[in-house]
Amino acid sequence: MTKKLITDIELAQAGHANGISTHLAAKGPSGRLTEAEKQAIIENAAAAYANFLEALGCDWKNDPNSEDTPRRVAKAYVNDLWAGRFQPLSEITAFPADGYDGIVQESNIPVTSMCSHHHQTIGGRVNIAYVPSKDGKVVGLSKLNRIVEHFARRGAIQEQLTVAIHNAVDKICEGNKGIAVMLDATHNCVSCRGVKHHGASMQTAKLSGCFVNEEATRAEFYKNIELAGRHRS
Ligand SMILES: [Zn+2]
Numbered sequence: 001m002t003k004k005l006i007t008d009i010e011l012a013q014a015g016h017a018n019g020i021s022t023h024l025a026a027k028g029p030s031g032r033l034t035e036a037e038k039q040a041i042i043e044n045a046a047a048a049y050a051n052f053l054e055a056l057g058c059d060w061k062n063d064p065n066s067e068d069t070p071r072r073v074a075k076a077y078v079n080d081l082w083a084g085r086f087q088p089l090s091e092i093t094a095f096p097a098d099g100y101d102g103i104v105q106e107s108n109i110p111v112t113s114m115c116s117h118h119h120q121t122i123g124g125r126v127n128i129a130y131v132p133s134k135d136g137k138v139v140g141l142s143k144l145n146r147i148v149e150h151f152a153r154r155g156a157i158q159e160q161l162t163v164a165i166h167n168a169v170d171k172i173c174e175g176n177k178g179i180a181v182m183l184d185a186t187h188n189c190v191s192c193r194g195v196k197h198h199g200a201s202m203q204t205a206k207l208s209g210c211f212v213n214e215e216a217t218r219a220e221f222y223k224n225i226e227l228a229g230r231h232r233s
Contacts, residue, residue: 007029011164020086023037024085024088033086046070046071046074049069053070081154082154083153096138097175101133106127107125107224108125109148111126111148112153113153113158113161115155122152122156122186122187125183125184126181126184128180129181132175143172151164158185165183166181177209178209178211179211180208182203185201186202
């Protein structure tokens, strides 16, 4: 089974916080950044963050806790928080469904993201399901986790993140009968700033095909989320 590079799955414009970086976009559809190029991005971002701290009256150079902070923050953005903006989604292998046309679901996929508006973290769980056709395609389960990481590790708008995950799964699982994605998350920009309400959570869902047209399939999706909840904690 050959691996396939999935392209044309980015919903947001390159350069936007929820899109890929302008550096990666300049490389073309299947281009990658070299380690040296990533390092240069980290260096530039660290210098800019040092200015940001100075603007806030932080004498970071003389504070033992802050002297490496510009670099730490820059590295965290490039390697973790916004990692999905600096590399294309890796190749994904889809396998023949071989006659299976039931629901395939992964629930409770942890998601860590960051809101595009305030750069505060978003944390929660994603639930993904699809129904392959008998002669369609299925993917290795961990690939669903990888798709979540690719789109969540960047600036995000939860509604748009839900659709981006949905569309990528739809594209990879060729010949599917329907896709369901439900995201349940808390936003630190709501709990730590502004209204400062702790514990409020946001649910978004994008359903298509049989999950829209068949009440029983949709009910099975939400029932599976409940069942999977038993494995948590
Ligand atoms: Zn926000």
